[in-house]
Amino acid sequence: MTLLVIGSTGTLGRQIVRRALSEGFQVKCLVRNFRKAAFLKEWGAELIYGDLTIPETIPITMYGVTAIIDSSTARPKDLFNAKKIDLNGKYILIESAIKARVKHYICFSILNGHKYPDIPLINLKLLIEKKLFQSKLNYTIFNLSGFFQGLIPQYAVPLLDQKSIWITGESTSISYINTQDAAKIAIKSLSISKSKKKFFPLVGQQSWTSLQIIDLCEKISGKRAKISKISISLLKFLRQFFYSFKWSRNISERLAFIEILSKGDNFNTSMVEVADTLKFELDEIESLESYLQEYFFKIMKKLKELNYQTLNENTIKLDEF
Numbered sequence: 001m002t003l004l005v006i007g008s009t010g011t012l013g014r015q016i017v018r019r020a021l022s023e024g025f026q027v028k029c030l031v032r033n034f035r036k037a038a039f040l041k042e043w044g045a046e047l048i049y050g051d052l053t054i055p056e057t058i059p060i061t062m063y064g065v066t067a068i069i070d071s072s073t074a075r076p077k078d079l080f081n082a083k084k085i086d087l088n089g090k091y092i093l094i095e096s097a098i099k100a101r102v103k104h105y106i107c108f109s110i111l112n113g114h115k116y117p118d119i120p121l122i123n124l125k126l127l128i129e130k131k132l133f134q135s136k137l138n139y140t141i142f143n144l145s146g147f148f149q150g151l152i153p154q155y156a157v158p159l160l161d162q163k164s165i166w167i168t169g170e171s172t173s174i175s176y177i178n179t180q181d182a183a184k185i186a187i188k189s190l191s192i193s194k195s196k197k198k199f200f201p202l203v204g205q206q207s208w209t210s211l212q213i214i215d216l217c218e219k220i221s222g223k224r225a226k227i228s229k230i231s232i233s234l235l236k237f238l239r240q241f242f243y244s245f246k247w248s249r250n251i252s253e254r255l256a257f258i259e260i261l262s263k264g265d266n267f268n269t270s271m272v273e274v275a276d277t278l279k280f281e282l283d284e285i286e287s288l289e290s291y292l293q294e295y296f297f298k299i300m301k302k303l304k305e306l307n308y309q310t311l312n313e314n315t316i317k318l319d320e321f
Helices: 013-022 036-042 079-099 122-132 150-162 179-191 210-221 232-243 248-255 257-261 272-278 288-319
Strands: 004-006 027-031 046-049 067-070 104-110 141-146 164-167 197-202 224-229
Touching: 004 013, 013 027, 013 036, 013 179, 036 046, 067 079, 079 122, 104 122, 104 272, 122 141, 141 179, 150 164, 150 210, 150 288, 164 210, 179 197, 179 272, 197 272, 210 288
Parallel strands: 004 027, 004 067, 027 046, 067 104, 104 141, 141 197, 164 224
Antiparallel strands: none
């Protein structure tokens, strides 16, 4: 099977490529920058040029492709390009896949997205879902709520650097998952016919609020976090303020996600049906505790090595006198 991966240099995309190659797939990666994607070629993937903002580059990338996994997404700081990539570009990608008779099309959306159609970036995802639902493609859509990897710069790094961790004091609970597990499950769905024309949630073992994640980081690292709070009402005011100016509307669109935080929603659901359909055990999914323990262990070990190296260098310099 020849697999085309869209968004292959991203946090999730690279794990999909790695997993697919290890499973014996012939993997093609649609990329705009060959230099940035050179590591994928070193792994064994084939790089082909394509740009979702340039429609004429898309159809030719479908040659010989059996299945597509689209893990690409637009950057929320640029809503104009988000519309071009997440809507126009994706529509053309889907139409090209239909014409090329691609057998399976997998993509990723947002858990509970249907509750927030007024948030522009979520609305774009919902429109893509609708396009696939109405198409003749055998699609599988995985609804995500967040990745472990995104928690590192948000919580772990500021804690280690003794910088403020900014939170809103919300009670929204989110079930994060490791990108490696998400990639494994997505690749597994390619070989299971019952996964076609289906929507599946893709979440971790447990949901967490911001304060619970901070508590976990403190417990594992042995360090105290500096917590700074900002009110949701202030963020809402800022959203309205920035929307008043055309030049700052992208900032306003990013702040739109506070609507989710303000409702105290629970971004978690059962994975039993997914596990039964795709034939894997739920305990195969890594827990956040395990992930953070490994991260902090590696970081602490590295810091000790650097301190030891610095100490030795200083000792050598003293001996020279």
